[in-house]
Amino acid sequence: MKKDDLIDYALRATWQAVARMYNEEAGKVDSTMATGFTLLSIDKEKGTPSTALGPKMGMEATSLSRILKSMEEKGLIERKRNPDDGRSVLICLTDFGKENRDFSKSVVMKFNDAVKNHISEEKLDHFFEVIQTINNLISEKKIYTETESVKTIDPK
Template identity: 30%
Template sequence: MQTDHQLDQQLCFALYTAAKSATSAYRESLGEIGLTYTQYVTLLALWERDGRSVSELGEVLHLDSGTLSPLLKRMATTGLIERRREGDDGRRVTIHLTETGRGLQSRVNDIQARLYDAVDMDAEELAMLRTLARRFFESIGDARDGLEGPTR
């Protein structure tokens, strides 16, 4: 099997540059309302379903606790979310939107609309790209799990 080593033929590079461009475009627009990209996706998850546990947020966002904990702390400090201890022993922590966090949704919707309008792709192409990106993510995760082999 012959492999092509040209940079512009590498799938990983195409995905890298596309992701970098997308996050950069969002970063600039989100900065106008004081959000980072990871705060933005965290808010998206909470707008979808408020009151998620910290572990559930980590799973949904694909973030480890070393990244998620400081992120949630900053978001609580800026008044976007509040953390609540749940259960008899208080070990389960759930994350809830504040009025400020809920209030950003319409501004974020405007940013999303502006960015989608700026992309030279129609709705069908964007839907296909999203589907393929998700499928690639799941597939590469399965392949990576298979390459790691049994643990000792």
Template identity: 45%
Template structure:
């Protein structure tokens, strides 16, 4: 939700922004659309391009998500060394790769 521009974001730009592979992104967008958080629209200039827009409910959830992220960041800020954070990112990246490869979700 936090990566979707208020004017809409091309679906092809979301994967890299979110660090997701195409298959995972498609499943995530389907789930979000079914939950009423986003809608897909063909670009008026180029019908091959699909832009993702937040619904009213999606905008509300975006605000909740942003507040939660800020609160979390404040709670953990300064409690970990840069090395610990780098290790965490490496582990999370590997877990993401495994999930994508094994198609567990």
């Protein structure tokens, strides 16, 4: 089987190309794709609880902490006490953060529009069906079960 026939290879290669493209665009404003994604994940008006941001973005807390620290140093976000829960912190966009969020949104929308202009609605519907099926197979553990034993390779 050639690598071009592997589904995971196609997904990974395509995502890497998209990430490079987004990082190139973000670099024009001294930013990164991760920062743009974070800006888009924060509620523009009310802010987002720090504890909800990681799960919303599918990121581990340690990775997100580094991004948030960098964003705070650049003046994109500020941390505020959550008025609904004094134990938690809201991540809020500054005016500069809102400007950068608008830029990030325009980059994402331009990408989406370009793809939609080159691929029929029917093909996009199929694409999303396939992606949803892959996600369901993974989340429902229908590819690798927890009870499968790991086979070891005999070095001899």
